[in-house]
Amino acid sequence: MLEKNLSTHSIETAPSSQNKHDVALKQASTEATFERLVNQWRDENHGISSTHQLSMHPAYQEIISMGEEAVPLLLKELEKKSGQWFVYYKMAV
16 A cells, blocks of 8 residues: 555656756747847847837847746846847837
C-alpha cells in the first residue's frame, strides 16, 4: 500500500516539474525572440528619426504583438539603452 502511495505521489509531482521546465523553455524562447527583434529593429533603423517609420517597422510591430510577455523585457532594454519604445508602452499598457 505504501509503495502504491509513493508511486502515485511521484506521478502527481512529475507534471509540476515538467510544467516548470516548459515555462522556463517558453521564457527563454520569448527572450531570444525579443532580443532578435530588438537587434533587427535597431540595425535596420539606424539613423532614422521618424517616429512613424520606427514604430511601423515589422520587428517593432512583432514586439508589440508579444503583448504583456514583452513588458519585463522591454523594461530591461530601457535600463540598458534608450529607444523609441513609447509607442509600445502605450499599446501594451
